Amino acid sequence: xxxxxxxxxxxxxxxxxxxxxxxxxxxxxxxxxxxxxxxxxxxxxxxxxxxxxxxxxxxxxxxxxxxxxxxxxxxxxxxxxxxxxxxxxxxxxxxxxxxxxxxxxxxxxxxxxxxxxxxxxxxxxxxxxxxxxxxxxxxxxxxxxxxxxxxxxxxxxxxxxxxxxxxxxxxxxxxxxxxxxxxxxxxxxxxxxxxxxxxxxxxxxxxxxxxxxxxxxxxxxxxxxxxxxxxxxxxxxxxxxxxxxxxxxxxxxxxxxxxxxxxxxxxxxxxxxxxxxxxxxxxxxxxxxxxxxxxxxxxxxxxxxxxxxxxxxxxxxxxxxxxxxxxxxxxxxxxxxxxxxxxxxxxxxxxxxxxxxxxxxxxxxxxxxxxxxxxxxxxxxxxxxxxxxxxxxxxxxxxxxxxxxxxxxxxxxxxxxxxxxxxxxxxxxxxxxxxxxxxxxxxxxxxxxxxxxxxxxxxxxxxxxxxxxxxxxxxxxxxxxxxxxxxxxxxxxxxxxxxxxxxxxxxxxxxxxxxxxxxxxxxxxxxxxxxxxxxxxxxxxxxxxxxxxxxxxxxxxxxxxxxxxxxxxxxxxxxxxxxxxxxxxxxxxxxxxxxxxxxxxxxxx
Numbered sequence: 029x030x031x032x033x034x035x036x037x038x039x040x041x042x043x044x045x046x047x048x049x050x051x052x053x054x055x056x057x058x059x060x061x062x063x064x065x066x067x068x069x070x071x072x073x074x075x076x077x078x079x080x081x082x083x084x085x086x087x088x089x090x091x092x093x094x095x096x097x098x099x100x101x102x103x104x105x106x107x108x109x110x111x112x113x114x115x116x117x118x119x120x121x122x123x124x125x126x127x128x129x130x131x132x133x134x135x136x137x138x139x140x141x142x143x144x145x146x147x148x149x150x151x152x153x154x155x156x157x158x159x160x161x162x163x164x165x166x167x168x169x170x171x172x173x174x175x176x177x178x179x180x181x182x183x184x185x186x187x188x189x190x191x192x193x194x195x196x197x198x199x200x201x202x203x204x205x206x207x208x209x210x211x212x213x214x215x216x217x218x219x220x221x222x223x224x225x226x227x228x229x230x231x232x233x234x235x236x237x238x239x240x241x242x243x244x245x246x247x248x249x250x251x252x253x254x255x256x257x258x259x260x261x262x263x264x265x266x267x268x269x270x271x272x273x274x275x276x277x278x279x280x281x282x283x284x285x286x287x288x289x290x291x292x293x294x295x296x297x298x299x300x301x302x303x304x305x306x307x308x309x310x311x312x313x314x315x316x317x318x319x320x321x322x323x324x325x326x327x328x329x330x331x332x333x334x335x336x337x338x339x340x341x342x343x344x345x346x347x348x349x350x351x352x353x354x355x356x357x358x359x360x361x362x363x364x365x366x367x368x369x370x371x372x373x374x375x376x377x378x379x380x381x382x383x384x385x386x387x388x389x390x391x392x393x394x395x396x397x398x399x400x401x402x403x404x405x406x407x408x409x410x411x412x413x414x415x416x417x418x419x420x421x422x423x424x425x426x427x428x429x430x431x432x433x434x435x436x437x438x439x440x441x442x443x444x445x446x447x448x449x450x451x452x453x454x455x456x457x458x459x460x461x462x463x464x465x466x467x468x469x470x471x472x473x474x475x476x477x478x479x480x481x482x483x484x485x486x487x488x489x490x491x492x493x494x495x496x497x498x499x500x501x502x503x504x505x506x507x508x509x510x511x512x513x514x515x516x517x518x519x520x521x522x523x524x525x526x527x528x529x530x531x532x533x534x535x536x537x538x539x540x541x542x543x544x545x546x547x548x549x550x551x552x553x554x555x556x557x558x559x560x561x562x563x564x565x566x567x568x569x570x571x572x573x574x575x576x577x578x579x580x581x582x583x584x585x586x587x588x589x590x591x592x593x594x595x596x597x598x599x600x601x602x603x604x605x606x607x608x609x610x611x612x613x614x615x616x617x618x619x620x621x622x623x624x625x626x627x628x629x630x631x632x633x
Contacts, residue, residue: 079432084353087348087388098391100136101129101135103357103394103397104137106398107141107173108140110196113169116408117160117164122175127183129185134427135431137185137186138187141189143193146170149169163175181230185430188393190237191237202254214264217265220233221268240281243279244279245278246298254279258301259303270305272308273310276310277357278295278313293343297345311353312355312357314359317360319368320404331370339375355393356390359394383425399412414592442511442518444509456528457499461491461493461505461523474487474488477494478506479505500528501527502526506520507519537606539555539557541553542556553618554613554615557599557611559607565606568630569597569599571629573595573626574593577620578619579618581619
């Protein structure tokens with residue numbers, strides 16, 4: 029995907045088609061002699077699949093135990109930009125981010141990078157406040173990548189490393205530029221393969237992102253023939269680690285017919301990629317909707333019924349004719365238009381629902397996890413916390429089970445999840461917690477305590493007191509166990525604590541909630557605050573937690589903050605004082621609609 033280094037700037041749409049697209053017709057390419065009949069549909073893959081390195085068999089990907097697997101994941105970009113690190117770490121801990129991916133049912137991360145990170149680049153855009161990302165301090169970009177890969181593998185996610193750009197400035201049509209020649213590209217690919225040698229969290233490398241005109245497929249010109257370049261690079265990677273999967277994207281134009289950058293694999297029918305190690309090749313396509321660019325098929329009178337023929341022609345036939353596995357490495361949309369909504373629904377159906385086909389399906393990674401992709405948005409909203417439940421919901425049918433955790437040499441086993449987290453005491457400024465000890469194959473060395481998504485502190489035992497808190501305020505806590513190798517458990521079940529109120533018992537309040545209008549994509553609500561105490565209030569605060577993924581867009585007659593699903597509203601200057609038995613009110617707008625009624629907590633000062 030093409031996106032700007034500046035993560036808040038909407039990118040200019042690029043004209044993708046440079047040749048006139050002929051009328052779409054069903055495509056029946058010649059099948060290579062070695063192609064076999066399509067396998068019968070297996071039962072859905074077991075949750076414990078994914079162990080070891082993977083290999084291919086016909087159109088399926090199999091793990092080291094020959095169990096079929098389905099990659100169902102997200103693109104998390106940033107290493108390829110001038111930040112030289114995955115985006116969003118300016119506001120969240122990387123482990124929290126990866127945990128959320130797993131919780132939502134994604135099992136694979138495609139991690140784009142540029143060759144710049146082999147120059148010792150120092151990442152920028154990481155926060156270390158409140159203990160966030162504390163183990164990333166002082167690391168260069170590749171070392172941060174090691175941490176992300178290691179943690180993802182420890183909780184059962186797989187990683188595909190994507191050579192996205194030659195440098196951080198822009199996407200390139202060819203796999204090389206004057207500044208980054210082919211020799212550098214191949215040397216860096218080999219260095220990446222060597223870096224993760226033996227780490228089975230990394231199951232493969234996407235050789236180059238979105239080759240496009242003048243890149244060709246099978247034309248024989250070594251300076252532009254992407255198929256030949258992919259063979260040279262793929263074989264170089266396999267010379268270092270013959271167990272890796274090699275992901276090869278398409279081009280833009282084949283035989284005068286154009287589609288998305290990297291999305292045209294029609295040339296495979298007559299000129300397949302030839303690798304030195306059998307059963308390591310996966311073809312990759314990209315496909316997008318109108319929020320990226322307009323294409324002729326979107327205005328076809330039969331849309332969206334015409335789309336399967338388009339996909340069959342460009343890349344789907346490879347899977348359907350059992351030539352090789354196909355991975356839709358990028359696809360995305362803002363979902364703002366009806367056309368885009370129909371496109372995504374049709375594409376999800378085409379990719380084959382997991383409940384029906386199991387792992388005998390297309391593999392995929394959605395673009396993107398990041399909300400700051402200007403023409404698609406992401407699974408996360410702009411706060412880098414809240415999930416776009418509508419977009420995520422479209423993908424539910426094609427998600428797949430997670431994989432066996434652990435990867436890499438040495439100890440790769442994470443401790444067990446801490447159980448029994450409980451609040452043992454509160455004061456106006458502190459919360460005390462305790463939990464049961466975790467177990468680990470080499471021993472637990474400590475615990476990380478999180479207040480919301482921020483790290484509150486560390487403990488070597490099974491208790492912790494969080495201090496310096498605000499009176500009468502609700503806090504949510506989780507705990508993770510850590511071992512000597514740096515493996516970290518998943519988060520414990522959360523507990524909630526409210527610090528003691530210092531109001532002296534003379535003031536109090538209650539709050540009631542009423543939706544005034546709901547139009548589906550958003551709603552308005554009013555909250556009434558009543559003084560239930562024995563003296564006039566000086567101030568008040570109302571807090572609640574959304575039962576879904578709602579986000580406040582505006583509030584009147586109060587100020588507010590939102591962290592994740594928790595909203596805190598404080599009085600405005602003019603309505604903090606409420607006489608005994610009297611009421612005041614405030615209102616807000618939020619998205620999306622259809623929110624359940626939250627439980628309100630009111631504190632008067």
